[in-house]
Amino acid sequence: MTPVIEGWFTTGDEPRLLASRCTTCGNLVFPPVASGDGAAAFFCRNPACDGREQESVELAxxxxxWSYTDxxxxxxxxxVPRTDPFRPFALAAVELPEGIVVLGQVADGYxxxxxxxxxxVELVVETLDxxxxxxxxxxxxxxxxxxxxTA
Incomplete structure (x- = not known):
């Protein structure tokens, strides 16, 4: 099994999303920020922080x-549609305990x-293709x- 986008989530029995956390202020970002030189170099997305270092963290x-639609x-x-003709699918914006909201498709059959x-809701990993x-x-x-x- 190969993730469609490497570095965004782990696989296995208890998969988790991977985020970037600024080591200066603790600001979390998903999807994670690629680290490297030049334009891809990390900079904190918090406008009040000038942090340039990050760490990878697993989210809940x-x-x-938080919201949903189809x-x-x-x-x-x-x-790339999975069916021909195209079949509508659901999307959910999910608020995690870490305080960020992550958008994703809803699992097959829902x-x-x-x-x-x-x-x-809980994170699962499914076959895309x-x-x-x-x-x-x-x-x-x-x-x-x-x-x-819950309210």
Missing amino acids: RRGRV AQYQPPAPY GVADLEVGAE VDETGERTIYRWKPVPGQEA
Whole structure:
């Protein structure tokens, strides 16, 4: 299994999103910021901080739905539809305990009817597609059964 975007999430039984944290002020950023020289060099996204160093941190696996919607129309390239004809899918903005909101698709088999603002969801890794190099995976949000929404 190969993540579609390397460095954004871990795989395995308990996958986690990976974020960048400024070592000066603690500001978290997802997706993580690529470190390197030149234009790709890290700089803190907090306007009140001039930090230039970061560390990689794993985020919580569970969060609460902050907002959600469905994609009724096929997104433009480089999006590759999984079905022909295109089938709508749900998106959820999830607030994590670390205080950031992360957008992602909802797990296969779930749609907007399965979501509610405040309901708990957990991170899962699912197959996006399979090509000659093997299985390519992506992170998604899966509703946690039996969890009530909180105010």
